[in-house]
Amino acid sequence: MLDIVWLLPALPLLGFGLLLLVGRRLGDPRAGWLATTLVAGSFAVAAVVCAGLYLRSPHDRVFVQTLFDWIPVGGLHIPVAFRVDQLSITMALFVTGVSTLIHLYSIGYMHGDDRFPTFFVYLNLFVFSMLMLVLADNFVLTFLGWEGVGACSYFLISFWFERNTAAVAGKKAFVTNRVGDFGFLLGMFLIFAHLGSLDYGTVFGHVSSLSTSTATAIGLLLFLGAVGKSAQLPLYIWLPDAMEGPTPVSALIHAATMVTAGVFLMARIHPILFHGPDTLTVIAVIGAATDFYAATIACAQNDIKKVLAYSTISQLGYMFLAIGSGAYVAAIFHMITHAFFKALLFLGAGSVMHGMHDEQDMKKMGALRKWMPITAGTFIVAWLAIAGVPPFSGFWSKDEILINAWDKSAVLWAVGAITALLTAYYMSRQVFMVFFGNARWQEAADAKEPQEAEAQAEHEPAAAEGTADEHGGKDEHGAHGDFRPHESPWTMALPLVALAGLSAVGGALNLPINKSTEFLTKWLEPLFGSSLHEVTASTGTKWLLFAVTLVLVLIGIGLARAVYLAHRIPEDDLEPSVLRHAWYFDAFISALVDGPGRLLGAWTAYVFDLKVIDGAVNGVATLVRDTGGTVRRIQTGFVRNYALAIAAGALALFAFVVFRTA
């Protein structure tokens, strides 16, 4: 049963190849169905492999399949090999599962786009890369997938490259990720320099031969890679801009799967982190800081997708907080539940935009639950899940992280708990602004020329506010004369319903009632072994923390209700400009690169390059020319001069021989 694991990445790769060759001929929507079928097949394979793994005994759940030698260089052999264990197969299951639903959703969402088949080419390539990343048995193959998802993310963010903002956002994501990748590469080099191998089995088996400082250095370098990919402070800046891509991309890549690669990598290298425990503290602090920081920004955004983007960064911060606390299972648990509810939130946002003719400004929405009942219902489930209201899935995973954080440090717990309040607040704010209250879209539509709804996307005043509008050739919706939100087709609604179900009951994966209901812990515990942190807090403390968090969540929801539903507090008081501009971090980076960065570049180009580099090259030439100019005088052209020189040389040799022997 486990032997078929190679099919897991092979099916999306096949889809990529097929669509590349015949995608245009298949066209809209058959290309989408082909892609969806193959990814669904991949999900089925993952389920079979998972079942096969489950049937083995708990301590024998590692299976390595080597396909062929990829890079043989001297003593270094990098095979294409897959490592099937609890961690990789859990990741593979939810990656393929969520991907299948998003593929299905994309068929409806991308309908009518000029480059419909191309979109699915990228999506399949993305799933392939992600599966390579997850299943790889060595760092190099993981890095292949790592770069693959990076490249796909670049293609997909700038999918509508006719728009300058999309092209720029793609570039930004690419460049920011490079910074992280450099850490990943250096980490790999360091591992190879000390252990002479990059296979996971060999490296983790010999981790104890590393000194603690080396292990810490490796851990920190690899964490730098994770910071880039998983959008943590300070490399988070690409993710909010990545919302320029089509909404299914935001859901697939920037919420559910790709950004979790960093968390996955940290879980994968847990023996190294265990050996250099200082790294864990750094991870926990960065995680908590990002968590809080991104949540504050999310409270003041008006773009429906930007709120979700910052919320993703914040939730990823929770996962890193868990990793830093040694709670790998909690991190993975939250990763899975987050994949469910965040994919749902993004797809719901996409559905809202689809129904609202590409409107993204929440100030121009309201009362949409009457027109889009399925979207509203599923979105509300996701809201309750992410806000941490029991018994929805997000509550259980967040609670587990917070208890582990309490064990690590009370300060970390406090930051996490405050963030829980903020999370509940900004998500409630979004739900109230979009689905409840007064319908504000009618005035917004009346403000525009009502008969020119087709051109609405271009004339959108909101675009000036940096909330770029999204239009993907779905012009037929704009052809209706009157402006009225509408529900989305079934290919879009079905994934919403499925994900809503998963978001509601996802907590059942790891219910902390007693040992037997903690399925995920039981499943993953043998893998992490002693790296896994055992919760030491007493049951009473747990209940207290649980109650405090719940109260904070309710305060958050209540506050949002007072502001955005009852209008008892003016909205602008709670949306200061510093938060609306994301603490001016982007502006700061721009100023840094444009000011000192540009100066450094200019100095390098006009001083260092001109004087030192060119000076060295020209200096060698001058030296040779001047020497030649001096020495050429010896060559007089007179034969007798040469003869004299030869005679003198012969005499000198003769004298040397004679006097040496004498």
Add this chain to the structure above:
Amino acid sequence: MTVPGAWYLTLAAFLFVIGAVGLLVRRNVLVMFMCVELMLNAVNLTFVTFARMLDDIGGQVIVFFVLVVAAAEVVVGLGIIVAIFRRRAGATADDISLLKG
């Protein structure tokens, strides 16, 4: 009565010195050329003498090589001299420095 080997060697040394000094002091290209031949043959004589004294045929073999090289050299050298005579009246070595660096 046989002539001792040392005499031949002395003769060869005299011939070589005559050639070398001639090459250095004369300006006429043809005479310089003859001086070079003189030096070459002085060396040939030395080779033959040693071949006889040491009873080793190797010395005589080398002489043939030298003769062949000398013949080739004469061809090239005389060709150059003829070419020079075509272009200018005399052939004084100190007047010609075409390859000056």
